Amino acid sequence: MTDDPATPASRPALGRVFDEVPELYDRVRPGYPGALFADLAALTGLDGTSEVLEVGCGTGQATRSLAALGCRVTAVEPGAGMAALARRRLAGLPRVSVEQAAFEEWDDRGRRFDVLVAASSWHWVDPAVGWPRAHRVLRPGGWTALLGHVVVRRPGEPEVYAGTADLHERFSPGNPGWGRPPLEDDVRATGEGWGAVAGPGPLFGPATTRWYETVQWFDGAGFADLLRSTSLYRALAPDVREPLLDAVAERIRTRMGDRAPRRYLSVLRAGRRAG
Numbered sequence: 001m002t003d004d005p006a007t008p009a010s011r012p013a014l015g016r017v018f019d020e021v022p023e024l025y026d027r028v029r030p031g032y033p034g035a036l037f038a039d040l041a042a043l044t045g046l047d048g049t050s051e052v053l054e055v056g057c058g059t060g061q062a063t064r065s066l067a068a069l070g071c072r073v074t075a076v077e078p079g080a081g082m083a084a085l086a087r088r089r090l091a092g093l094p095r096v097s098v099e100q101a102a103f104e105e106w107d108d109r110g111r112r113f114d115v116l117v118a119a120s121s122w123h124w125v126d127p128a129v130g131w132p133r134a135h136r137v138l139r140p141g142g143w144t145a146l147l148g149h150v151v152v153r154r155p156g157e158p159e160v161y162a163g164t165a166d167l168h169e170r171f172s173p174g175n176p177g178w179g180r181p182p183l184e185d186d187v188r189a190t191g192e193g194w195g196a197v198a199g200p201g202p203l204f205g206p207a208t209t210r211w212y213e214t215v216q217w218f219d220g221a222g223f224a225d226l227l228r229s230t231s232l233y234r235a236l237a238p239d240v241r242e243p244l245l246d247a248v249a250e251r252i253r254t255r256m257g258d259r260a261p262r263r264y265l266s267v268l269r270a271g272r273r274a275g
Contacts, residue, residue: 026059026085028226032119032147033212036268037065043208043270044115044143046071053113053137055103055130056121060086060096062147066117067093074111078102104129112139119147127198135203135273142273144204149214149264150191152184160223160260164248171244177232187265194269204271212266220252223260 040046048070057063057075059082066073072095077083083100090096099106103125116134118125134144153159161168161180168178193199194207218226224245227233233241252260 023085024225024229026061026089028222028229029058029061029120030149030214030216030262030264030266031061032065032266033214034065036147036210036212036266037069039210040115040117040145040268040270041069043268044145046115050114051112053116055116055118055134056124057086057098058082058119058121060089060098062117062119063090063096063098064093067096071095071115073097074099074113076101076103076106103133108137111137112142113137114139114142116142116144117147118145120149122146122148123197127200131198131200131203135200135275138273140273140275143270144200144273145268145270146194146197146207148195148267148269150187150267151181152187152263152265153181154184154263157263158256158260160248160252160256160262163256164251167244167247167251171247172236172240181263184263184265191265191267194271195267200271203274205274207269207271210268212268214264214266216262216264218252218260218262219258220249220256220260223252223262224249226262 046052046069050071052066052071052073054063054066054073054075057077060075063073063075063086067090075086075090075096075098077086077098077100080100083098086098090098101107116138122130138144153162159180161178165178168175172178188211191211192207192209216226227245227248228241233245236244252258
């Protein structure tokens with residue numbers, strides 16, 4: 001279970017919903033642990049001479065951490081609103097540039113890179129186009145690194161969906177997206193390789209996978225805002241989504257002490273370009 005799953009049929013439409021709420025997305029979405037970027041640098045050899053291509057930079061959350069490693073970052077973002085906010089957020093970083101385009105259509109102008117990074121975004125890229133492009137724009141020996149979050153739960157810990165399943169069914173009955181997050185230990189045991197996305201075949205070597213614990217705590221209103229920033233809820237009609245999220249916020253206030261966790265396993269998956 002990823003934070004924003006996508007199927008090939010849903011990818012183009014759902015991939016645009018974040019551009020409706022860039023400021024909200026920037027405010028509520030989880031960042032990535034510093035240890036992840038330290039491991040990324042150690043694994044791929046990133047340093048001040050490296051050229052990094054970031055695919056789907058969103059509002060620049062991961063971009064700032066990449067820039068802090070000293071490398072030059074070219075960030076590509078398909079959404080106009082997200083790209084505009086990223087440019088504002090990253091304006092003080094002279095070695096970062098933001099280009100608005102879908103990766104599948106982006107003009108690389110012959111540029112080549114040492115590492116390609118996609119943070120919570122590669123599942124929006126058409127794998128039939130994305131993997132060959134990634135191979136092409138990387139220098140020999142370059143790396144692709146996919147960063148992501150998997151929503152998980154721990155036994156005995158309060159979990160919002162379990163406490164609001166009746167509300168979800170009341171406002172959007174039978175929605176195939178509803179369901180409890182998997183247990184953290186189960187994800188660790190099964191989530192190797194490139195994860196839920198289609199793999200690159202022979203274009204890249206085997207993926208190295210590393211896991212990192214991340215948790216956010218919200219009051220009821222904050223948790224509702226987090227859900228508003230996700231594709232599953234943005235895809236709902238507003239007259240369904242807003243009453244549902246108001247009810248979820250009220251449930252957290254009245255039955256969970258107005259404090260609820262969103263627990264993730266953040267993940268780094270990195271593989272070296274073949275050939």
